[in-house]
Amino acid sequence: MSASGAWMVSLVLAPLLAASIALVVGRRSGPYAALAAAAAIVCSLAGLIGQLERHGAAASAVGGWGSPLGIQLHADGLSVLMLLMSALVGVGVTAYAWGYFGLARRRDEPFNAAASRARESFWPLWLFAWGGLHALFLSGDIFNLYVALELLTLSAVGLIGLANQRTASFAALRYLLASLVGSLFYLLGVALLYGEYAVLDCQRLLELVQGTRATTCALALMTLGLMLKTALFPLHFWLPLAHGNSPAPVSALLSSLVVTACFYAILRLWCTVFANAGTPGAGMLLALLGAAAIVYGSLQAICQQRLKMLIAYSTVAQVGYLFLGFAFLGRSASAVLAWQGVVYYALSHACAKGAMFLAAGSIMRSAGHDQLEGLAGIGKQLPVSVFAFGLAGMSLMGLPPSGGFVGKWLLLRAALEAGLWWVAVTILAGGLLAAGYTFPLLERALANRAEPWVARRVPRGMELASLVLALCAVALGLVAAQPLELLEIGAPFQPLASQEANP
Template sequence: MTPAWFMGGLILGPLVAAALAFTFPKRGRGMACAAAGVVGIAVTALIRAVLGGGVSSHRVSGWGAPLGIDLRADGLAVLLLALTALIAVAVTGYAAPYLRATDSPEARHRERYFWPLLLFLWTALNALFLTRDLFNLYVALELLGFAAVALVALEGKGDALRAALRYLFVSLSASLFYLLGVALVYGQCATVDLALVAGRAQPGPALTVALALMTGGLIAKAALFPLHFWLPPAHANAPAPVSALLSALVVKGAFYLLLRLWFEALPVFHTPAAARLFGMLGAAAILWGSINALTQSRLKLLIAYSTVAQLGYLFLMFSLMTGRDGGFGAWCGALLLLGARACAKTAMFLAAGNILRAAGHDRINDLAGIAQVLPVSAFALGLAGVSLVGLPPSGGFAGKWLLLSAGLREGQWWGGAVILVGSLLAAAYIMRVMTRAFTPAAPGTAVRPVPPIMEWTALALALVAVGMGLAGSWLAELLRVGGPWP
């Protein structure tokens, strides 16, 4: 089998499973497991192919760009595909007992729609990472947005619905901006293929406007400060597995597209001024998100604001991509950070879901005794915190180190300072939660039992986040494939 088959499997596997899960509601979980199997095999094979033979590309049905659809897997795409698969599998394992908690009509309704939506979301992400033209990327982005909004609305209660509606509004208008930009690019370059656009692009007002529109839309979807306002309510009110997916993957999808846009399609626009603007927004996001996380009274909201902060680190990368090593250090740092934080965030949201189920609330001030009742979840929360703060040997540390040393090498002291302050603030809000969790409970507090698999999934992901640092060299080697670095 050739890499083309694997790429096809990555998109078609979850897509077919989604359609089947929708048609046969009772088989939703089975379909997700089947899709997980297919994607797991395909991703593993694709990683081997990319590491062994460089970038794989495929023209669907033999029609190449600009008319047909090109699929292309380089190191960046493969890394994100693997990350998506890992988190989707974990969420699948977690969601099965989570959704079966009660046997009410609402619960059955939720389960009925959860699996197809999860699978659609997965399809959209895989398609996003593999397609190579701006229009198909728009389609994938739109599908992603709809699946995400529907998943938020799944809870069906007041706050969740309001948050979902707000999210839908932002997502739709952001897509519109993006599409306008794509139309302008097409008008200028007569193509929407990333590589061809890069060849034909001439800096000028039309393309500047186009890039500004697309970037604006994507920044809103990626929830970069100051367009992050929709994220905390949406992420905090969704069911735990959905919050995990949204925070770990969905916002990262938009970020991925920004990378492709700025570093592949239109690198001519990556001027120092633009880089500085991104860097400043990133720095503001780190500080604003962290400070807000410190003041939240609910655990899920705290984690959501911490996501806002973490996204800031990714955008800091834009200002550090000017180094003598062609920015490879900063690039690896940001993507390692992305991977480690995605796992850590998933672990935290899943652990928060466990706490919510056991205690019936997630008020930070009333978390006393949680470490005794749910030791594994508390441990997962702590370990994920270690990665979030960026203490060694976690992936968070490796990423932070690379960004920091890139910043210092380029003499960008303010970037280094923001990274350090951000991690200290992260330590402060994690410590706030852990201190409460380790306080002994008042006797006689009633808790509901939590199935072990829900606890261990959270811990497993936290361990991946912590262990990822040790695989740093290997991941860097993977990321080198298909990039402009020697």
């Protein structure tokens, strides 16, 4: 096995191994297993990036068994950037959860069976989800993509169900059903593709796929299924409830990583497998839905009374930006620029949204609730968390210097080059709307409060974790050149750029 193959296997195996250990040993091993996994992931990712920079995109058949019966791993610039996102947010959330769940019950805390169950179950579930994410980002064939998606979904459902409330169970169940329906649509698409071409490997499919009727059906089924999992408007019905009622670290993971991972699957299909079958008309439809999501999600977010529901609706809106890239199908030159912008935006959105949910969790822990009305003066209690929330909001609005600004800037440039004015207008309007739902909290936080606070203590680590993630979102605006260079490895968007030449 090549060096890059070994690093890829280690990226998938380390979190899965740590999850199994945390599950079997139980009790207090979880946080330490997660720490070990995080260290292994950071090292493996650094190793993989080093290998890819030297040798370009890499493929590896695990144990010598490649596609279709074995597991085919594939890494290019797109996978690496997604892995980078998962490592950044994952480490931040792990650090936050360390404080959020606590290593053990504090002496002054009454025994609570449900809280203690959540404390133990969080770690293996999160580590399984982390492994699922990495398997998804490194999958080289469409069936393994399905298995990774299911691994991710099942762990995410468990994480949502951690909160010991009927609402949480209901949200988890609804998410699971929506997600299963999405997966089955995807699987039927896989069946059609296999029936047509008898291969599962993404790169082979890229060479073989043509716009036959079965292929178009498969593309429609797979895209529809994944749209449901990504919660693209109008299929977002399950998202706000699930993301708004989970424990804070879980909300952060779902909104920043899980949603983006499902989007990654769509992107991988359109820019590799179906590069020669996707039509500009279908792409335009997806982009229009994305624009509708931006407007609808933002307006809903502005109307929310609860902080976490507000952030959840903001995710509905932000998912819309990711789909704007589809408007550029068939426009070779600006398409690559637009997809770079989209992927960069996904990366910075993950950091910003993670920071926002984590900050909201600290605020909720301190105030005991997240009703916006009752949060006047919280800025004096939790200056670090409110600052992190503000920085993250800045990236969502797309103000410079922030990762969100770079992503929107690339998209804007592509839109102006291609003459797609409505895309440019949507991007700018979305930024204003994001300001509309970020400022109300900041305004209340900085207001004076007449009655004294009965605030509970928030561990310092929680506040710092959200601040670090928010700073990452800002720093992405300052060091844009290196990540964009990484994205170029293996030229993941090349098939789309050459689409015009051989239709």
